[in-house]
Amino acid sequence: MTVQVEIDEALGREYEAGFISDIESETFEPGLDESVITRISKMKNEPEWMLEWRLGAFREWLKMEEPDWALVDYPKIDFQAISYYSAPKSMKDKPKSLDEVDPELLRTYEKLGIPLIEQQMLAGIAVDAVFDSVSVVTTFREKLQEAGVIFCPISEAIVEYPELVKKYLGSVVGRKDNYYSALNCAVFTDGSFVYIPKGTRCPMELSTYFRINEQNTGQFERTLIIADEGSHVSYLEGCTAPQRDENQLHAAVVELIALDNAEIKYSTVQNWYPGDENGKGGIYNFVTKRGICHTKAKISWTQVETGSAVTWKYPSCILKGDDSVGEFYSVALTRGRQQADTGTKMIHLGKNTKSTIITKGISAGRSNNSYRGLVKMAATADGARNFTECDSLLIGDKCGAHTFPYIESRNPSAIVEHEATTSKVSDEQMFLCRQRGLDPEKAVSMIVNGFCKEVFKELPMEFAVEASKLLEISLEGSVG
Amino acid sequence: MSEWLENAISRGQKIDDWLNPKRSRALELLSTTKWPTRKTEAWRYTPLRAIQSTKATQLEVVSELTPLAIADLSAIELVFKNGKLDKSALSDTLPTGLTVSLGSELAAQQQLQAIADFSEVKPDRHLFGLVNDALAQDVVIVNVEAGVKVEQPLRISSLLSQGAESHTRVQVSLGEGAELAVIEDVQAEGETLNTAFVEYFVSPKAHLEHYRFALQTGTNVSVGGCHFNMLDHSTMHSTIVAFGSDLSRLDTDIIHSGEFVDAKLNAIYLLDNNELFDLHATVEHAMPNGTTEENVRCIVGGRAKAVFNGRIHIHRDAQKTLAELNNRNLLVSKTAEINTKPELEIYADDVRCAHGATSAEVDKQALYYLQTRGINRAQANVILNFGFINELIDLMPNKVLAEWIRPIIRARFSAMKVN
Numbered sequence: 001m002t003v004q005v006e007i008d009e010a011l012g013r014e015y016e017a018g019f020i021s022d023i024e025s026e027t028f029e030p031g032l033d034e035s036v037i038t039r040i041s042k043m044k045n046e047p048e049w050m051l052e053w054r055l056g057a058f059r060e061w062l063k064m065e066e067p068d069w070a071l072v073d074y075p076k077i078d079f080q081a082i083s084y085y086s087a088p089k090s091m092k093d094k095p096k097s098l099d100e101v102d103p104e105l106l107r108t109y110e111k112l113g114i115p116l117i118e119q120q121m122l123a124g125i126a127v128d129a130v131f132d133s134v135s136v137v138t139t140f141r142e143k144l145q146e147a148g149v150i151f152c153p154i155s156e157a158i159v160e161y162p163e164l165v166k167k168y169l170g171s172v173v174g175r176k177d178n179y180y181s182a183l184n185c186a187v188f189t190d191g192s193f194v195y196i197p198k199g200t201r202c203p204m205e206l207s208t209y210f211r212i213n214e215q216n217t218g219q220f221e222r223t224l225i226i227a228d229e230g231s232h233v234s235y236l237e238g239c240t241a242p243q244r245d246e247n248q249l250h251a252a253v254v255e256l257i258a259l260d261n262a263e264i265k266y267s268t269v270q271n272w273y274p275g276d277e278n279g280k281g282g283i284y285n286f287v288t289k290r291g292i293c294h295t296k297a298k299i300s301w302t303q304v305e306t307g308s309a310v311t312w313k314y315p316s317c318i319l320k321g322d323d324s325v326g327e328f329y330s331v332a333l334t335r336g337r338q339q340a341d342t343g344t345k346m347i348h349l350g351k352n353t354k355s356t357i358i359t360k361g362i363s364a365g366r367s368n369n370s371y372r373g374l375v376k377m378a379a380t381a382d383g384a385r386n387f388t389e390c391d392s393l394l395i396g397d398k399c400g401a402h403t404f405p406y407i408e409s410r411n412p413s414a415i416v417e418h419e420a421t422t423s424k425v426s427d428e429q430m431f432l433c434r435q436r437g438l439d440p441e442k443a444v445s446m447i448v449n450g451f452c453k454e455v456f457k458e459l460p461m462e463f464a465v466e467a468s469k470l471l472e473i474s475l476e477g478s479v480g
Numbered sequence: 481m482s483e484w485l486e487n488a489i490s491r492g493q494k495i496d497d498w499l500n501p502k503r504s505r506a507l508e509l510l511s512t513t514k515w516p517t518r519k520t521e522a523w524r525y526t527p528l529r530a531i532q533s534t535k536a537t538q539l540e541v542v543s544e545l546t547p548l549a550i551a552d553l554s555a556i557e558l559v560f561k562n563g564k565l566d567k568s569a570l571s572d573t574l575p576t577g578l579t580v581s582l583g584s585e586l587a588a589q590q591q592l593q594a595i596a597d598f599s600e601v602k603p604d605r606h607l608f609g610l611v612n613d614a615l616a617q618d619v620v621i622v623n624v625e626a627g628v629k630v631e632q633p634l635r636i637s638s639l640l641s642q643g644a645e646s647h648t649r650v651q652v653s654l655g656e657g658a659e660l661a662v663i664e665d666v667q668a669e670g671e672t673l674n675t676a677f678v679e680y681f682v683s684p685k686a687h688l689e690h691y692r693f694a695l696q697t698g699t700n701v702s703v704g705g706c707h708f709n710m711l712d713h714s715t716m717h718s719t720i721v722a723f724g725s726d727l728s729r730l731d732t733d734i735i736h737s738g739e740f741v742d743a744k745l746n747a748i749y750l751l752d753n754n755e756l757f758d759l760h761a762t763v764e765h766a767m768p769n770g771t772t773e774e775n776v777r778c779i780v781g782g783r784a785k786a787v788f789n790g791r792i793h794i795h796r797d798a799q800k801t802l803a804e805l806n807n808r809n810l811l812v813s814k815t816a817e818i819n820t821k822p823e824l825e826i827y828a829d830d831v832r833c834a835h836g837a838t839s840a841e842v843d844k845q846a847l848y849y850l851q852t853r854g855i856n857r858a859q860a861n862v863i864l865n866f867g868f869i870n871e872l873i874d875l876m877p878n879k880v881l882a883e884w885i886r887p888i889i890r891a892r893f894s895a896m897k898v899n
Contacts, residue, residue, distance in 0.1 A: 403824040407821065416840065418838070420835050424831075
């Protein structure tokens with residue numbers, strides 16, 4: 001087991017994005033009741049109906065119980081110990097351009113490698129950067145406006161496009177959907193809003209970078225993407241967080257609406273602080289992501305999950321329209337004491353709907369990595385088709401890899417195929433690589449990258465490079 | 481808590497016999513167990529309405545019931561009638577090395593052992609297993625001495641007359657290197673309820689051949705379990721055939737407690753009308769070098785509902801495990817339903833595990849092919865669907881049983897309405 005020894009020796013990599021930027025913040029006192037929600041709503045200048053909507057969700061949330069079915073273990077969250085609003089102070093005088101933005105903030109993004117300045121133009125990315133809870137700066141708005149695309153903070157959309165928000169907010173993930181989404185409905189402070197008009201191909205890839213900064217601040221983003229008939233959009237989401245001792249809760253909700261013939265591609269690279277090697281600190285990532293596909297529409301979720309102490313996340317597709325398509329490609333890497341319970345739900349309602357699920361789970365250290373998915377073929381889903389492939393790779397003998405697929409079929413003409421395998425990085429593979437002069441770290445990284453290739457090829461180019469780099473960095477810590 | 485369970489607990493409290501230590505333990509666990517709802521993972525797809533509304537009760541009168549004849553099968557018959565052991569059915573001369581006794585009639589020393597073994601293999605999570613612990617009528621202890629190969633299969637039949645409720649329990653131990661085949665079956669008339677649990681203790685190098693036939697349909701409620709504790713180098717081969725009923729649920733637990741254990745489990749479901757069959761098959765690989773192979777095939781028609789949960793759990797120490805599960809389902813009507821969940825929970829790295837699950841109807845092209853050969857559609861459907869499960873019948877080690885069940889399955893399938 002010499003390889004194993006070398007692997008273990010290299011344990012203990014520092015978290016690269018682990019720094020705390022020093023920006024004065026205006027933060028609510030910890031605690032949650034109706035007055036806090038009213039305050040959030042007031043701060044955002046929200047219309048009355050929005051406040052009512054939030055309060056309704058809060059009342060539902062009070063009646064709900066925290067879910068306990070996932071294979072994750074964490075101390076009970078004290079929701080009264082969390083502050084539900086935090087905004088960088090410099091927001092008060094609303095920066096109109098990049099020059100007006102707090103240089104400290106810009107430096108923070110630079111450290112994370114977010115191209116917020118000119119490089120962006122070259123990269124062709126419009127960034128709606130969320131620093132804690134408020135969108136700080138949005139670039140490329142005008143270029144998008146030319147195409148008729150709306151890409152703005154959701155708080156702004158509530159005020160400026162109330163009819164769109166009213167129609168679609170909560171239409172895919174209802175207020176009563178689950179414990180964390182109900183909480184999000186009540187207290188979300190910001191997030192992104194995207195509307196792609198009929199027949200429009202969004203001229204650039206849209207991207208949001210999330211940061212969690214204030215201590216004890218929960219992040220409750222809300223993302224709403226509407227792709228009108230025949231439109232196309234690719235959305236990128238990436239996250240990092242500074243090193244903290246306190247556990248931080250993150251309960252985002254993402255809703256996607258793909259109307260007839262529309263296509264939404266949603267890609268995520270998630271690298272929040274996973275906690276130290278003893279499992280102290282780290283982000284709790286309890287996210288609800290769901291999209292609805294109308295006739296001939298397509299939603300594709302691609303995710304690379306390497307961060308967070310606890311992940312509870314199931315990006316899903318409701319394939320309502322005939323001939324609609326849902327896809328889920330995922331790489332989830334856990335190490336140290338990370339726990340991930342992630343997967344997808346494909347609900348086939350329409351005729352000839354198709355879904356593909358490809359997941360790659362990599363467990364190292366003392367982590368646990370579970371795939372949990374549902375494929376449901378309703379009685380109406382004539383000729384529907386699903387293909388699922390879940391592969392797990394174990395690195396070390398103290399981690400766990402689990403698969404919990406639920407298959408429910410009520411239609412004989414629907415075809416469901418599921419397969420799952422579990423294996424480890426074999427000594428033979430390692431030997432071959434090392435024979436050719438690769439050090440163990442590089443060898444494992446290469447093998448793992450090959451294992452994940454099917455998913456990486458689904459990522460937009462910039463993300464694919466970043467994802468493969470991220471995997472390499474993450475493995476440095478746990479594989480060695 | 482449900483009225484039915486409260487009633488069961490109060491009946492259990494009145495029983496006073498040799499099993500008291502285990503019965504009171506079960507009652508204590510039951511008193512804190514919640515009645516399963518749709519939100520209870522283990523009963524997610526299987527509603528318990530049929531139990532709550534059953535009128536079946538424990539009957540004192542044992543009616544005239546005889547086990548279904550199996551042609552050419554010469555078995556050692558162990559017959560329960562409405563839960564009571566029918567001693568007259570048991571042969572006076574058992575093969576050497578095989579003993580069959582009522583737990584209540586064992587000598588003091590052996591009885592202590594029986595109490596110690598009772599409910600040791602069956603996990604406490606089975607709600608109706610606990611009910612069976614508390615209410616089991618005649619507990620039968622079967623023992624095969626080390627090195628003894630019993631030629632004749634042992635057949636455990638549980639017969640129920642209209643309106644009867646029964647709780648049967650058998651504990652089977654195989655000594656080192658012993659060999660035994662066990663056939664479990666239930667026959668019920670009309671509205672009945674039975675819990676039937678068997679625990680197997682398989683010593684090193686012993687071999688167990690196992691069959692469970694759940695062919696009773698209609699208003700019968702059957703909840704049972706087969707639990708296998710496997711020691712070093714022991715092997716087992718189990719075949720389950722089920723037709724479903726108002727509520728039919730079986731839990732199997734195969735526990736690899738020793739190294740180099742080889743376990744095979746094949747299950748066939750053939751469900752029609754409003755029938756439901758739910759199989760929860762759990763394999764615990766607690767020790768290294770074990771192999772498990774599971775094949776579960778379902779054909780579901782009518783408004784029937786098939787539920788399968790196949791859990792393979794590889795513990796931290798179970799290195800070099802090889803485990804495979806294959807679940808294939810055919811839906812033959814637009815109102816049938818299949819719910820399957822093959823689970824893998826793996827904590828050891830040097831293992832090879834895989835599972836697969838499919839759900840579909842018979843391949844249209846295969847049907848077309850047969851039709852072009854002059855076989856009409858209905859016949860072609862029978863050929864293809866029957867072929868799907870025939871493979872598993874072929875794998876049954878006991879050919880007499882295979883030839884007995886084959887026409888029964890064929891007849892059942894022919895009566896099913898296929899789209």
